[in-house]
Amino acid sequence: QVQLVESGGGLVQAGGSLRLSCAASGRTFSTYTLGWFRQAPGKEREFVATIRWSGTGYGTTYYADSVKGRFTISRDNTKNTVYLQMNSLKPDDTAVYYCAAQKYGSGSPRRSEYDYWGQGTQVTVSS
Numbered sequence: 001q002v003q004l005v006e007s008g009g010g011l012v013q014a015g016g017s018l019r020l021s022c023a024a025s026g027r028t029f030s031t032y033t034l035g036w037f038r039q040a041p042g043k044e045r046e047f048v049a050t051i052r053w054s055g056t057g058y059g060t061t062y063y064a065d066s067v068k069g070r071f072t073i074s075r076d077n078t079k080n081t082v083y084l085q086m087n088s089l090k091p092d093d094t095a096v097y098y099c100a101a102q103k104y105g106s107g108s109p110r111r112s113e114y115d116y117w118g119q120g121t122q123v124t125v126s127s
Helices: none
Strands: 004-007 010-013 018-024 032-039 046-051 061-063 071-076 081-086 095-103 121-126
Touching: 004 095, 018 032, 018 095, 018 121, 032 071, 032 081, 046 071, 046 081, 061 071
Parallel strands: 010 121
Antiparallel strands: 004 018, 018 081, 032 046, 032 095, 046 061, 071 081, 095 121
Protein backbone atom coordinates (compact mmCIF):
# COMPACT_ATOMS: atom_id res chain seq x y z
CA GLN A 1 0.00 0.00 0.00
CA VAL A 2 1.25 3.46 -0.91
CA GLN A 3 -0.21 6.76 0.17
CA LEU A 4 0.55 9.83 -1.92
CA VAL A 5 0.20 13.46 -0.85
CA GLU A 6 0.68 16.29 -3.33
CA SER A 7 1.64 19.87 -2.49
CA GLY A 8 2.91 22.99 -4.19
CA GLY A 9 -0.09 24.02 -6.25
CA GLY A 10 -1.36 27.57 -6.40
CA LEU A 11 -2.11 30.59 -8.54
CA VAL A 12 0.55 31.86 -10.93
CA GLN A 13 0.64 34.23 -13.89
CA ALA A 14 1.27 32.96 -17.40
CA GLY A 15 4.99 32.54 -17.98
CA GLY A 16 5.62 31.77 -14.33
CA SER A 17 6.82 28.61 -12.59
CA LEU A 18 5.67 26.21 -9.91
CA ARG A 19 7.16 23.08 -8.41
CA LEU A 20 4.83 20.33 -7.31
CA SER A 21 5.87 17.71 -4.79
CA CYS A 22 4.39 14.32 -4.05
CA ALA A 23 5.40 12.59 -0.84
CA ALA A 24 4.87 8.84 -0.58
CA SER A 25 4.54 6.57 2.40
CA GLY A 26 6.14 3.14 2.60
CA ARG A 27 9.60 1.64 2.44
CA THR A 28 9.56 0.45 -1.18
CA PHE A 29 9.32 3.81 -2.92
CA SER A 30 12.18 2.97 -5.28
CA THR A 31 10.18 0.07 -6.75
CA TYR A 32 7.42 2.35 -7.99
CA THR A 33 7.21 4.24 -11.23
CA LEU A 34 5.74 7.65 -10.44
CA GLY A 35 3.56 9.71 -12.70
CA TRP A 36 1.83 13.06 -12.84
CA PHE A 37 -1.59 13.48 -14.42
CA ARG A 38 -3.91 16.45 -14.60
CA GLN A 39 -7.61 17.09 -14.99
CA ALA A 40 -9.11 20.36 -16.16
CA PRO A 41 -12.80 21.19 -15.57
CA GLY A 42 -15.02 19.24 -17.92
CA LYS A 43 -12.14 17.20 -19.32
CA GLU A 44 -10.76 13.73 -18.78
CA ARG A 45 -7.70 13.15 -16.64
CA GLU A 46 -4.65 13.21 -18.88
CA PHE A 47 -1.05 12.09 -18.68
CA VAL A 48 1.63 14.71 -17.98
CA ALA A 49 4.88 12.94 -17.12
CA THR A 50 6.32 9.80 -15.57
CA ILE A 51 9.65 8.58 -14.21
CA ARG A 52 10.58 4.92 -13.96
CA TRP A 53 11.44 2.86 -10.87
CA SER A 54 14.89 1.61 -9.77
CA GLY A 55 15.26 -1.24 -12.22
CA THR A 56 16.18 -1.45 -15.86
CA GLY A 57 15.67 1.99 -17.28
CA TYR A 58 15.79 3.63 -13.86
CA GLY A 59 15.09 7.32 -14.04
CA THR A 60 13.86 7.24 -17.62
CA THR A 61 11.30 9.97 -18.10
CA TYR A 62 8.38 10.38 -20.46
CA TYR A 63 6.35 13.50 -21.17
CA ALA A 64 3.16 14.50 -22.88
CA ASP A 65 3.86 16.52 -26.02
CA SER A 66 2.01 19.49 -24.54
CA VAL A 67 4.54 19.88 -21.71
CA LYS A 68 7.82 18.76 -23.30
CA GLY A 69 10.54 21.34 -22.85
CA ARG A 70 8.59 23.15 -20.11
CA PHE A 71 8.03 20.55 -17.38
CA THR A 72 10.60 18.32 -15.67
CA ILE A 73 9.83 15.30 -13.52
CA SER A 74 12.37 14.06 -10.99
CA ARG A 75 12.49 11.87 -7.92
CA ASP A 76 14.45 11.62 -4.69
CA ASN A 77 14.29 8.08 -3.36
CA THR A 78 15.93 9.13 -0.09
CA LYS A 79 12.98 11.43 0.59
CA ASN A 80 10.25 9.26 -0.97
CA THR A 81 9.29 12.24 -3.09
CA VAL A 82 8.63 12.93 -6.74
CA TYR A 83 8.65 16.44 -8.15
CA LEU A 84 7.21 18.23 -11.15
CA GLN A 85 8.98 21.46 -12.07
CA MET A 86 6.69 23.49 -14.29
CA ASN A 87 8.10 26.45 -16.22
CA SER A 88 6.64 28.77 -18.84
CA LEU A 89 3.17 28.02 -17.57
CA LYS A 90 0.17 28.71 -19.78
CA PRO A 91 -3.51 29.18 -18.93
CA ASP A 92 -4.12 25.79 -20.61
CA ASP A 93 -2.05 24.19 -17.84
CA THR A 94 -4.78 25.07 -15.33
CA ALA A 95 -5.98 21.83 -13.77
CA VAL A 96 -5.91 19.65 -10.70
CA TYR A 97 -2.61 17.77 -10.76
CA TYR A 98 -2.48 14.22 -9.44
CA CYS A 99 0.45 12.05 -8.47
CA ALA A 100 0.20 8.32 -9.22
CA ALA A 101 2.28 5.22 -8.53
CA GLN A 102 2.68 1.92 -10.35
CA LYS A 103 4.64 -1.00 -8.89
CA TYR A 104 7.52 -1.93 -11.24
CA GLY A 105 5.86 0.24 -13.83
CA SER A 106 7.04 0.61 -17.41
CA GLY A 107 6.32 4.32 -17.56
CA SER A 108 2.99 3.94 -19.29
CA PRO A 109 0.90 7.07 -19.95
CA ARG A 110 -2.33 5.07 -19.39
CA ARG A 111 -3.91 6.05 -16.10
CA SER A 112 -5.57 2.64 -15.76
CA GLU A 113 -2.15 1.10 -15.14
CA TYR A 114 -1.48 3.15 -12.01
CA ASP A 115 -2.48 1.56 -8.73
CA TYR A 116 -2.29 4.46 -6.28
CA TRP A 117 -3.38 8.07 -6.53
CA GLY A 118 -3.07 11.19 -4.46
CA GLN A 119 -5.87 13.65 -3.73
CA GLY A 120 -4.60 16.24 -6.17
CA THR A 121 -3.40 19.83 -5.97
CA GLN A 122 -4.91 22.76 -7.86
CA VAL A 123 -2.79 24.73 -10.32
CA THR A 124 -4.31 27.89 -11.76
CA VAL A 125 -2.52 29.92 -14.41
CA SER A 126 -3.90 33.39 -15.08
CA SER A 127 -3.49 35.18 -18.39
